[in-house]
Amino acid sequence: DSGVTQTPKHLITATGQRVTLRCSPRSGDLSVYWYQQSLDQGLQFLIHYYNGEERAKGNILERFSAQQFPDLHSELNLSSLELGDSALYFCASSVAGYRHTGELFFGEGSRLTVL
Amino acid sequence: DQQVKQNSPSLSVQEGRISILNCDYTNSMFDYFLWYKKYPAEGPTFLISISSIKDKNEDGRFTVFLNKSAKHLSLHIVPSQPGDSAVYFCATQDSNYQLIWGAGTKLIIKP
Numbered sequence: 382d383s384g385v386t387q388t389p390k391h392l393i394t395a396t397g398q399r400v401t402l403r404c405s406p407r408s409g410d411l412s413v414y415w416y417q418q419s420l421d422q423g424l425q426f427l428i429h430y431y432n433g434e435e436r437a438k439g440n441i442l443e444r445f446s447a448q449q450f451p452d453l454h455s456e457l458n459l460s461s462l463e464l465g466d467s468a469l470y471f472c473a474s475s476v477a478g479y480r481h482t483g484e485l486f487f488g489e490g491s492r493l494t495v496l
Numbered sequence: 497d498q499q500v501k502q503n504s505p506s507l508s509v510q511e512g513r514i515s516i517l518n519c520d521y522t523n524s525m526f527d528y529f530l531w532y533k534k535y536p537a538e539g540p541t542f543l544i545s546i547s548s549i550k551d552k553n554e555d556g557r558f559t560v561f562l563n564k565s566a567k568h569l570s571l572h573i574v575p576s577q578p579g580d581s582a583v584y585f586c587a588t589q590d591s592n593y594q595l596i597w598g599a600g601t602k603l604i605i606k607p
Contacts, residue, residue, distance in 0.1 A: 383539060423500070423585065423597035424540070437592050471539055483530050483589050487539025 384408065387472050387488035395496055399460040402491045406453055406474030412436075413455040414485060415447055416471040424471065430455055462495045469493075499523055502586055502598035510606050515573040517601050519586030524567060526588040530595070531560060531571050534583045543584075544571070573603075581605045 384407035394400055406413050415427040426439035430449035441447075444462075449455045459466060469492050473485035501520045509515045519529075527548035532540035546553040546560045546569065553560050559572045573580055586598040 383541070385539070423502075423599040424595075426594050426596075429594065437594050439594065473539070483528060483545065483587070483593070483595055484542045485540075485595070487541070489537065489539050 383486040383488065385472060385474050385486050385488035387470075387491050389491055390489065391492050391494075393494045393496065394462060396462055396464060398462050398495075399458065400462065400493065402457040402459070402470050402472075402493075404455045404457070404472030404474075404488060406455070406472075407486050410474035410476050410486070411453065412475045412477060413449055413453070414473040414475075415441075415455070415457050416473065418469040418471060418490075419465075420468075427457070459493070462493075464495050467493055467495045498599075499526075500586055500588055500596050500598040502584075502601045504601050505599070506602040506604065508604045508606060509576050511578060512575045515571075515576045515580065515603055515605070517571040517573075517584050517586075517603065519569050519571075519598055521567050521569075521588055524564070525591070528589045529560070529562065529569050530587045531558075532585045532587060534585065534600070540585055576603075576605045578605050578607065 386405040388403045411432045413430045416424040418424050427441040428447045429437040433449050444460050447457045469490045471490045473487045499522050530545040531543040533543045534540040544558050562569045583600045583602045585600045587595045
């Protein structure tokens with residue numbers, strides 16, 4: 382158990398819809414990262430928050446947005462969903478912000494299926 | 497354009513033998529590398545890392561070797577055990593300290 386909690390574990394929805402994925406980081410971790418893993422692909426970095434502030438953006442679509450709340454949990458919002466958005470979405474946390482060792486603690490992921 | 501490449505999607509190794517997983521990268525400025533391990537239905541977990549000031553780092557049965565001139569690193573697992581069956585990801589940090597990941601290699605340990 383990494384200490385990172387993601388909900389929901391599975392989500393099936395239709396094209397055009399909007400979903401919200403939630404992540405609670407490990408106790409004490411200030412950084413939250415979101416990754417997307419499509420079938421047989423590596424993890425694609427989406428966005429990084431540190432203590433409520435956006436630190437870095439990766440290949441995140443404009444239809445996607447995220448935020449980190451004062452209690453440090455984070456939400457990833459995916460809107461106008463397309464078939465190609467079907468993927469595993471991972472949240473990870475770490476103690477530090479940027480300039481850290483790179484060791485992240487991952488949740489079990491949220492599997493999104495868009496039909 | 498993949499900056500971190502794991503060219504073997506899968507690898508099958510006999511229990512007790514050595515497993516060697518390979519990773520190539522394109523940018524000679526990358527100076528910190530990590531290996532993560534992932535079981536089905538779980539998130540990746542950190543395994544071992546290496547800085548470019550070293551060419552080898554060892555942790556129990558796991559050793560990572562870095563060849564900077566070839567822009568290549570490898571993970572050696574000796575001896576391989578059934579619990580090592582998993583997907584292994586190689587990753588590095590970009591200039592913003594964000595991780596760039598390879599596509600992963602699925603390691604199967606045969607009894």
